[in-house]
Amino acid sequence: MTGFSAPLSAERAIATVESAARAGGADQVEATLLARAGEYTRFAGDRVHQPQDITEVLVRVRAVVDGHAGTVSTSRLDRVPDAVRSAAALARDLARVAGRPGTARVGDPAPATDPDLWHEDTAAFDAAARVGLAGRAMRAAGAAGGSAAGMIGRAATRIAVATSTGISRHAVATEATGSLTVATGTGSSQWTDLHRSSGALRTGAAIDTAIARALASRGRVEPAPGTYTVVLGPQATAELLGFLGVLGFSGDLAAAGVGVCATRAGQAVASPLVTVADDAHHPYGLPIPFDVEGTPKTRVPLLTGGVVGDPVTDLATATHPTGHAHTAREAAPAPVPANVVMDPGQATEAELISGVERGVYVERFWYTRLVDRQASTITGVSRDACFRITDGAIAEPLAGARFTQSIFDFLATVDGVGDVLQAQPIMNVWNGAVSAPAVRGHGFRFGVA
């Protein structure tokens, strides 16, 4: 056992939310505790420039009166009783102003299993180990004539949910994160992965690969605008899959009749090789067994053999939600996919490349943004270790290039899927990750119209 742990104890976390849920003052009460201890070794150039040790605790109380919910959160456990009273008062105010019953509710207990998400290797991944890896990356990159920047971290997350209807859930999970950018003159390469187990990151191998790729990508040439057969590395594939929520796989969009679940349910929009699910019990990414409303997470098929499946939902958007409530900041809450996983295939990345006569290999995309939801079109730029593919082999390195591309149009052309998954965080989504393999597809449009 190591000394590293999530904030608070399981007993105190459960007691805090159960006490809040029992406090009364409203028709229904839901209390959620989110706590996280994170240590991050951030480095760049020749220094660890931002070592951080951050502990955060938040108790969120949602009280429901006549179908109207008020939510009050606090970082102080001694103020939780005040939060319950305030949430109930807010809900009463909402009910009074509305003048008619609302639809808000808390969940009901349901059978569930709680997987063991605690990994001792991550708990032992202390500052000395992380600084050692950071130093190794910086020294090796320097020896190769370049520089390295990145972040290596460990965290422990605790979540507890209790409701006045009888839900009482608790989970604790480790999280290991590694990311690295190596720059060598005009060449660069980037790696990011995260997992509950630090051992699964394979950080040492990732350092060696990133340096080799950065060296190989020096002397880049500008790719000519046009459409290409491409092999997307796992990070690039994950970037595309990260858009599935805003393309319609979310209960609020589906209810509004917007997006692919509303307009193309049951239809094939991607290749039969493309199967993607939101799977909170998958070993990759950041599995967690229930959401902030206490709903057990179910596996939600997003694309099965390329066919449009179901949206993820929360209590506000479904009678039987899938467990995807989202704690939104600076935005209205809507259910979001949180542990998106694409099924791997059988091919190695080299085998995918070997099947391309003329094409482009893309390590990752950058600053991708939705352009047209209807057409599933996004824009962004390719970045880092990108190469021309000639006669089935990696050829000269390519500079980053802007692209504007329909995601589903591309996924419909996929004819090869890699055998290795790699995970990326989903920005602004609590405990959010996308895990994807490399894919090969056609007609990918670089350049502008």
Added chain:
Amino acid sequence: MSAHRWGALADDTAAREIVEVALDAVDGRAEYADVRLVEAEETRVYRQLGAATDARVEHNVGIGVRVLVDGVWGFAALPLADSVDAATAARRAHALAVASAGTSAPIRLPAVEARSGRYETVVEQDPFAVSEDERHGLLSAALAAASAPREVVSAQAGVNAKRQHRHFGSSVGSRQHQHFVETGVLVLVIAAGHGDVQRRSYPNSFHGDTGAAGWEFVLGRDLVTNAARVGEEAVALLTAPVAPSGTADVVIGAQQLSLQIHESAGHALELDRMIGDEANFAGTSFIGVEDIGRLRYGSPAVTITSDPTVPGTRGSFAFDDEGTPARRRALVEGGVIRNALSNLDSVARTGVALTGAARADGWAYPPVCFATHVHLEPGSGSLDELCDRLGDGYYIEDNRSWSIDERRLNFQFGTEVAYEVRDGKRGRLLKNFSYGGITPRFWNSVEAVAGPDEARTFGYPCGKGEPKQWSFLSHGAAPALVRGLRIGVA
């Protein structure tokens, strides 16, 4: 009750004691230490057509301690329950700095003077004292107005406010207390029909608009009238012609231009980014330290200023998050780079001027370089006069999509609306307008900027750092005339 008298940290004496506990815990063991003790509360009501209301109050209080030990930083943050936590945070920061030593040459900070003081946002009406009846009455009216056309399938209206006590203390003797109040508002409409989906927003397309002010910020936005307008415009866009591709002269509206400033000037001039500290996450910059004072970034019409002393913006303050007094600094003057957005660490490593741009998200994250209130200085004349000067081209406004590469060079933006301009007169509404380019070419193509009467300010959230932290900042602009822009790129 004053909008500033709330919370456990309103009292300077009590807060000061906690700060001293943290500083004492590392006294004599670090060459520099600073403490940020923050209590924050947010309230918001978001209403959405056909959905339950999202009404929230969020409160947090905590402490972040940063130390420099033998030239190596350490940072630790804890939610605050009592003064023991303050000492614990300080000791953890120290331990982390010690554990992180040995990888580089030590940092030697520039001389820092002790600066103490208080600052409060000017608030006319406390947004936390506004009744639920008033908040919901306004949002109900806005939603009804926005969703009047039957093609509107989704409409959202919301108001929010945030207040925070920020106490700062450092080992050089600075002791500061700032109390910020922010208030914001948003309307977002989605219309569907004719095989298309279109969106319109008000008053800012990016998470609404927020300023350093009280409820008067909301009352000054004429929400219901503008909600009706954007609802109708979203519907009109469904059948509007698609904007063309090619090269064109364009007048870019204040909101879209404010985002262009954010992406291509604000981020590009963050000094930590320029020296590679953000290479793995937020990216780097095409602007180097050696470019300060030399690089022609834009045309002579382009002067971009960092000025947190301007009141009422989301980037307004008296001291940044490492205690540096706010000051007005030209970032780009007459098109030439003059300064970067810098903090103590980046200045120590480069020797360039300190501009007081260290910003942190509450207590839980270390300060990094972020924009303050960074704005394009207005020129002269009205928007109509600018369109007259344009002649034939397009007037565009309100961002719909945005993307820029990691060096802040190659960008592509889309706007919610575009209007054909012929002979200086605004004509047809067009949809799906997009434009792209290279940052210095774009800013060197700015022929003129409208005058101060056309200038507007917008509050933004933004992300940076690992783990990602949010920053809240502001950009201002008046509409500008840009020649030879590549359009229809999406």
